[in-house]
Amino acid sequence: MNTRALGVPLALRLEAYTTLSEEERVRINRMARRSLREVPARRDIIREGEPPRSAFILLEGWACRYKTLPDGRRQMLALFIPGDVGDVHASILSQMDHSIGAITAVKVAEVSREELEQLMAEHPRVRQGLLRDELVTVAVQREWTLNVGQRTAYERISHFLCEIFFRLRAVGLTDGHSCDFPLTQGDIADATGLTAVHVNRTLQDLRREGVLELQGRKLSIPNLDALMGACSFNPNYLHLCEDREEPDGND
Amino acid sequence: MNTRALGVPLALRLEAYTTLSEEERVRINRMARRSLREVPARRDIIREGEPPRSAFILLEGWACRYKTLPDGRRQMLALFIPGDVGDVHASILSQMDHSIGAITAVKVAEVSREELEQLMAEHPRVRQGLLRDELVTVAVQREWTLNVGQRTAYERISHFLCEIFFRLRAVGLTDGHSCDFPLTQGDIADATGLTAVHVNRTLQDLRREGVLELQGRKLSIPNLDALMGACSFNPNYLHLCEDREEPDGND
């Protein structure tokens, strides 16, 4: 498998947005290893109504934000893949307005806000990276609103898969044209605002057209251009190839 | 009407989240007045693809973020009412991944990021307020994803109207059980992922049931509890009554 993914991926992730020194990398790794928490698959990491615990870095596994309506309808709000950072500032608010759950078994580093603040104060580039990461997270949230609000089932699923593939690729978690894919069809349904039955049928369409292969926990996209075309995928909102400027002084 | 609303509402808005000194209020007002920009109704304030200009404070009128698909489908992503702040950090990214458009004629204060950074550095409570505001903005974005992803037309529209009313009320822009409402049914459709025709029909249902009155540019909610019940509205995500570090002086 991918050895880089087995290390602490935060540095890797930040380096999608900024450039780190060796010292910064070491510092981050130490911090992340100090406060490891393991959560089994399908268990909540934090629940709506609870006071926010701390910032977190997802080291291994996949997780998601979600929200549930009183009658049980459920919407996935965001997907976390290894390296994703979350809730750097969440502890400013007094309670969570949504939950975060593990999809697979998961290892998270939970870092207190103070600790993170200090790191950011001492290393402007880290602050820059985290800030950028937060902005991208919001941009993704907006794209999801667009996705469920305007696109057809076929487009939604294509778009969702495109995004995942691009994000995984950006942190080195793809292998050519394929990648791990631990989501069930029910998960895809929750993320796209569809039902599992319809996701199943739509996936069959996509398979039949040769746009993708999806079996077990493996996703393969033989023709990424075709998949992108199916939903007019425009990766600009992921802000993956931004110009970098040396942040001098304070953010 | 509400005289405070006619002044510069940023201070007011921030005071929904933190407590400001008189000096801070004055400072903010001066800053906001310095760089006024007026945009006529239905014109863009900034467009997807452009480099982010600066942070902005909406002083008068309503505006929205939106995104358009190649074939013209359009999704409203966020609604701005007077006092709303936006894009405090957006200039970190190199280009806008969505547009912002004026709904009514609008007055915005455009503030450079540097200026805002300095203000925040000198006044921690302002930073606190802005940070909190940003977190709430993201929370609202998540709620919109849930709204278009899981709720029925009837619930979506009720929820949308509830949110607007709560937000307006929080900045003193309601008058008893009614408020200004400059959105067209087409706007509501864009925001809720429905068509204007269906919005029309659903609004008629709501009117028939006596849950709301909506004519001209005026919204009236005779029975807010009923409207909230229609969509199980839970305002927690607006984080309006958070604990504050200091007790506030008045109001």
Next chain:
DNA sequence: CGGGTAATTGACCCGGGTCAACAGCAGTGG
């Protein structure tokens, strides 16, 4: 081998979309 989760299929239905016509009203210019 048994139990549980995930994927698949079929039959049927409905919420909301589409298309098209029309009404109400504000603004604008003559």
Next chain:
DNA sequence: CCACTGCTGTTGACCCGGGTCAATTACCCG
């Protein structure tokens, strides 16, 4: 003052994408 224009709201007829319900069929794992 009215005719013209354009936007917004309203209505009707019809249709379809995707939901619902329920039964099977793989799998996976101990």
